[in-house]
Amino acid sequence: MTTAPKVALISVVGVLAALAGTAHADGSLSMRGVYYKERATRVVQPMLDGMFDVGTRGTLAAHLLVDAITSASASSGADNSKPFTEKRYEGGAAYTHELSNLRLGAEGKYSTESDYTSIYAGVRAEADLFQKNTTIGAGGGYAHDKASAGSAQGLAQPMVQCSPTKTANECPLDSYSAFGSLTQILGKNVVGSVSYDFSKLDGYQSNPYRTAITDTGEVAERNPTERTRQAVAGTLRVFVPQTQTAFIGAYRYYWDDWAVHAHTPELRIVQQVSYVADASFRYRYYHQDGAFFYQDRYATGDVTMQRYVTDDVKLDSFTGHTFEAKLGVFGEAFGAGGRWAGARFEGILEYVLQHPRFGNAIIGQFALTVPFDY
């Protein structure tokens, strides 16, 4: 571990220790570390999440994270398949205010890396109805992104073809989104929810480093500059008191005007091991159709004959599977007292079968959440 992450880690542990000793606030502080590994890419992502009560009716949630990506993939900007490391920094905050049976919230997020920046702002509202047996929610947001080919290796920055008629150092992408949700208690041990999401993207949606293969040579990727994406999802949670087991079934259907359709059913089983520990298993199936313009190899790269060309396998047809095991233990299980008794330690191990071009992935996570009050 290099010096900077060490200092950050020591600082975070110091803050957690200080809060555990002298806290007088209501909220929680969570530290999570993620390690992701696939054939050509490694990701280390430390993150810090905080949640604080603001007055008697407000809640503030904030997060900071660093995404350290080491990749030898050309589509990540690697030069001649030489591995390089790039860091992405992200920070965000969300405030929610409670008014009787209504909750109103606003959130913002900013992310920056050498070749991509993004800023997001959104609002949301939730209302409880019928003696809080029903909750409806709605919201929307706007994101403005900027992509360039300013790769992490310090190469001279090439121009990017933002659209058929525009070339520039960096290309913008505007995204507008809206969603609605409904949660309904269906029994003493059953709750269900449905949601609908819509987003409209307008701007550069290609990868400046990626080239498509054609019979006449490689050409820069040209994806459409507009995309309308929609998704409906449903979740059903059933609790079995006799065994203290929760069964969570979810299904999501996604479609867009690039002709990508995806089905994602998922099953989670959460078993309460004792009052201080729980274990869960998750299986997720994923299948998508390819975009209308995706081909492994194009006959020509001539824009007059082939308007869109891509080598993005995220636009190919494929099937994926995710297997996950999670263990959560509270500090009380280790004999801890005071605030540390309510601290939650969590470990997650995931194995993901994804598109063969990426290769399968293995993911490990460790998290520590410490509650405090003031």
Add this chain to the structure above:
Amino acid sequence: MVRPLVRIVRHGLLLALVVSSLGGCVVVKAHERGNLAKRSMTNDKDAGEARFNQHMTGSREGADGGTGQPGGGCGCN
């Protein structure tokens, strides 16, 4: 941009219709919701875990979005 907005309004009205019909659904009183308040029945994923999962699927699958928040600095188009 207008047609998608019309679609959103249409879906919103449909949602409102469904909600208005829920008044007749089974009503579970507050003191009967002990099991529904458990972590596994409310939100069994922390914010950080959900955020990482969303980021990972967004960079490896074509069906990103549908989470009420597009973009956010994936940098992995």
